Amino acid sequence: MTDLAAVKRALTAQRIETPSWAYANSGTRFKVFAQPGVPRTPEEKIADAATVHRFTGVAPAVALHIPWDRVDDYAALTAYARDLGVEIGAINTNVFQDDDYKLGSVTNPDARIRRKATDHLLEAVEIMNQTGSRDLKLWFSDGINYPGQDDLRDRQDRLAAALREAYDRLTGNQRLLLEYKLFEPAFYATDVPDWGTSYAHCLELGERATVCIDTGHHAPGTNIEFIVAFLLRQGKLGAFDFNSRFYADDDLMVGAADPFQLFRIMYEIVRGDALDPAYGIAFMLDQCHNIERKIPAIIRSVMNVQEATAKALLVDREALTKAQQSGDVLEANAVFMDAYNTDVRPLLADVRADAGLDPDPIAAYRASGHDEKIIADRVGGTQAGWGA
């Protein structure tokens, strides 16, 4: 039933963006375990992203995080990336690490701090102008820890004002992606806690504003593929921050905690004809490799997305629809599971070989000696991390 050539074309065309900060040190509030060979500069992070692309062939863009990736000359950085074979992807803002933001950034009760935070958003748009980035990705840690600490509704008004200002600065093909998160670092109420809040703001902002789904940012039991399907129906799904979790925002490798969920998410993408890069969804990783080697972890994550996508593409849509329409619960589920239970690794090995890549990116990376090389080379200086 399935057109295997079409499946291969779709897999070949797939694009996954990796985040500069996932190559840097990360950790929990208890400890950041530094790793040898970690990048010390934005350029070295970009080089790592290029390495992942070199082995996978589907990761041709790297997202930046400002101020962690702040440089004097963004044009030069962009050129540097291009020389290595990757583009600059989304520009991520950071309004949570300055001492001023203790009680919030764009929703802070203090107008001066809101101004400062909003200016940072505008700075990010300017960086987009210089790097040619399409996407302004906004995640706000804003929220409160204690009931009564601040007024929930006033904070929404302040948020709307800042979003409006940033949105109005966008030009050309630029877009605003509004991420949501249930909790952390705010522990009682977060100002953009769920997709509904993000959606409502995006709707008010206009067409350039869409929702970004971070797969680790939901309450327990949330059906993420439902949100995917719903936002696609509304034309408001703009991006993913992929990762996986067993508990909270664990930021594990995507597909590591619940590969079946990832398959279901990718199925909704395929079913909504939204896989093609032309549709405009930014499929990004946003992970923390606290204890595992970072580059191969990101290669593995890219492969996990590919495998889930391949399975989603293999669903026999005709048979599925027939079973669904006839109310045959078991058969519909069986058709769906049949694709999931398929071992798609040989198929992806073929796709890679056709693209001139090693069919086993992890083995190829291990064999390349690259890990040993960066450990040897990157000595001295200050390793990049969430705080730098």
Added chain:
Amino acid sequence: MTDLAAVKRALTAQRIETPSWAYANSGTRFKVFAQPGVPRTPEEKIADAATVHRFTGVAPAVALHIPWDRVDDYAALTAYARDLGVEIGAINTNVFQDDDYKLGSVTNPDARIRRKATDHLLEAVEIMNQTGSRDLKLWFSDGINYPGQDDLRDRQDRLAAALREAYDRLTGNQRLLLEYKLFEPAFYATDVPDWGTSYAHCLELGERATVCIDTGHHAPGTNIEFIVAFLLRQGKLGAFDFNSRFYADDDLMVGAADPFQLFRIMYEIVRGDALDPAYGIAFMLDQCHNIERKIPAIIRSVMNVQEATAKALLVDREALTKAQQSGDVLEANAVFMDAYNTDVRPLLADVRADAGLDPDPIAAYRASGHDEKIIADRVGGTQAGWGA
């Protein structure tokens, strides 16, 4: 700081609607424990609601559930209620107990069943015309149990079509309230699982459509008062189904599981100037008194809402705003908690006495001998329950 007279006026004006089905037998999938004295007819359920109003003074409306409360002559039923001192409140539809609805009602893949379900919605509007009810309350159990069982997005299209048809039938001051629920009875995906889905549909329907928040229908950790504040800001909060829960949709007495949460919810109502009946929010109970006596349980529930409201009204808003604006986290929280920690039972006893009521409704009910009377009177016939 607080204007005590204004607080009393607000508490006197408060209105809480009770549901006819809460007076009937209910239970879990494991067992329905029948209780003596339970109503056998819609009229007896209305009589019980009138009893609750007689002792509390703030429960002058009773919601009906169709077909459980189906009668031949709705005008007569309405008159009967009015004679007992209560109005007919929201009309609740039931498209989950007919054998046809095994795989869904308005979202069923079978067009015939969708037609039947939609017709039921239209019947409910006709009952509203006959009873003078303002509110059409829609809760859909629709959803699927297994991944792949049906197409998530198609079901949204079907849902939208049915909602549109019912909405377009509304006239005068009639409104549509769209309830959401995370899960149960559907165990993989529910078609209206969260406030965002309900909000998006209501927005598309138009001004008469608003969201109904059932306080037991959320994922663990969901901040309900945030949803209240947000929907008030968007002008889309239409109603509450009050109850409480420790785990899932436990349907315990409101305020029993987390009285502090109920206070925070009522604070957002007060802060949003939405307590007054003129604002238009229907504050309804939707509970199951599986093991406790039903009428006193509902009296207790009404009192719990009153107590939470009284505390919310006592928050020193001026002091709170000052602390919030100055970023004094501890002081803002302290102002908030000061109201919560106040024992408002004497204040409510005063409010009741001023209204000519017994200051202790539970004791008054116990002393009245009413419980013994209905147990003695209501012998024979078929007790009302969820299935009848």
Added chain:
Amino acid sequence: MTDLAAVKRALTAQRIETPSWAYANSGTRFKVFAQPGVPRTPEEKIADAATVHRFTGVAPAVALHIPWDRVDDYAALTAYARDLGVEIGAINTNVFQDDDYKLGSVTNPDARIRRKATDHLLEAVEIMNQTGSRDLKLWFSDGINYPGQDDLRDRQDRLAAALREAYDRLTGNQRLLLEYKLFEPAFYATDVPDWGTSYAHCLELGERATVCIDTGHHAPGTNIEFIVAFLLRQGKLGAFDFNSRFYADDDLMVGAADPFQLFRIMYEIVRGDALDPAYGIAFMLDQCHNIERKIPAIIRSVMNVQEATAKALLVDREALTKAQQSGDVLEANAVFMDAYNTDVRPLLADVRADAGLDPDPIAAYRASGHDEKIIADRVGGTQAGWGA
């Protein structure tokens, strides 16, 4: 690395017990959708279990539920089962559907009711004597809905007394399996809510008492395979009630909601050398097929357990240990996932063919015409369900 012949032997020796009540009607508190062809007697339920065994070859026992499966002559029932090729498995008690049990059974504050409930446990032991069953499976719905409703600690004392009395009645190879469940039907506190409580009671009872894990009875985020590993270490894991869930005790087909979790659970069984029937763990299903056809749903469930087991057996233990010992996080996870990502359906088809079975049990069942036959035959009478 893996010894494929040993894998096949293990899969051939595997035993999965099916529950008589899963062949009967079930539903939610909202509605039980009756299905045509459902058994009307314990004998017909046993016949359905025999059918499942005929197509899968690994389900040679059927658990009974008293009083749902109460008969006059248990010896005759046992012989009837044996004639059909199945044994009587665990005897499940029911102390939650009598009106007396509204506030609890063995933990009820009323001594008369506790006596009655305990006597039911003793009756179950007597049925074990007559049927030759090894396992007394105890699940108590006991708990309370409201804080203060009863004394948490007193209830533990009452529970311990009843358990002791039942335990002391056991003879020969008989065992007591104590199941735990977080909530439902009790909505505030359940008397055996978690494995720790069950474990502590079993420890006090003695060697014949072990814990039964129902895979749907945990709080969100609970790591079930950890519990499996831990109880195996303590020598106190006696049984599984398999099913799957996305939210609460959804009782979906095992493996349907999270096949990766089922694999991880079966891996701990394999790693603990506890798969062999001689080890003594009762691998039982406990599911509700509310909307899907029951017999094929149970066949599918059995196959899901087989597939998870096959993957668990395929884990390259030597490579895994090497990666674990060397602290290679990515490699250890990769070895583990390599087994999970394998398509084991061909392997299981071989195992079935070797056993003289159709390699595709679902297709064989569909082709057999059995479903149509029972629908035609089982007309009239009262269908079995949870209440009968």
Added chain:
Amino acid sequence: MTDLAAVKRALTAQRIETPSWAYANSGTRFKVFAQPGVPRTPEEKIADAATVHRFTGVAPAVALHIPWDRVDDYAALTAYARDLGVEIGAINTNVFQDDDYKLGSVTNPDARIRRKATDHLLEAVEIMNQTGSRDLKLWFSDGINYPGQDDLRDRQDRLAAALREAYDRLTGNQRLLLEYKLFEPAFYATDVPDWGTSYAHCLELGERATVCIDTGHHAPGTNIEFIVAFLLRQGKLGAFDFNSRFYADDDLMVGAADPFQLFRIMYEIVRGDALDPAYGIAFMLDQCHNIERKIPAIIRSVMNVQEATAKALLVDREALTKAQQSGDVLEANAVFMDAYNTDVRPLLADVRADAGLDPDPIAAYRASGHDEKIIADRVGGTQAGWGA
């Protein structure tokens, strides 16, 4: 009914231990917002604890955390504390911040690292000998992030070996408190994830080993007061780490998120006759004051525990038992809630006045100018935090 004099005596005798690290800087993985006036040395932390005791009168002990509070001369530190009016409380170990502990401490696959971690436990016992501390409090961050990363059961064996070695080193009145935590920093499996695991290990260790309940370390929906009641019944509840949470291990001020839950917990303590310091439970705070001023936050936390305790003591036990025994669900709940709804602040003000304290500790602290003084005095040096 209630003996008010006895209630006051119990409140006067109550003891709450505060943790040295709560006076230091803390934060989330996203940012630590440093506060002015934060201690720079163990001595300054102890001085802050003494300040809390001076204003509350019920916090006469301070827990230490090694190595954060490591000093050359523990006898001198103990004398310093005693001079300020406080004792050294529990000694907390830290085997999670050394680079060696990336993959675990006492459960690490590497024997050298296990040795190092176990030696740290023994060092802590030696510090207990020098400070006269009774309690060795063990929290292990040990766990794994990815399925397959390490062997779950081997890790239990390693854990048991280390616990045994530390336990056997205890002398005199020394005790071992084993804390559990569902997740964080480990994101797939934690080696002591729940009370059952801690209980089983404590049971194997012996009488000196008891469970420590951190109120923020549970899965959503866990009934903590049940665990309290159960462990009291088993004689194995040794300590609390009090804090509160809406989501994960939020470490907010105890009583801030769910004051009703705190009341229910304290009721089980009162009901189990375990409030008296002579019973031996260590009631400790373990919180993070990331955005609020630390000393007044801890004063407030102590007061919150006092208020919950006062309410618990006010429960009319005789009336409660009567209602429980007669199966009057509503009355039993009403008796329980009557105590909770009481405003106990006047009672506690009396208790404080009787003890020669200011009846309003927060106001008294604010008026004392102490906050301004430490901000002015503690300039320069390195502020204490989780990493120092």
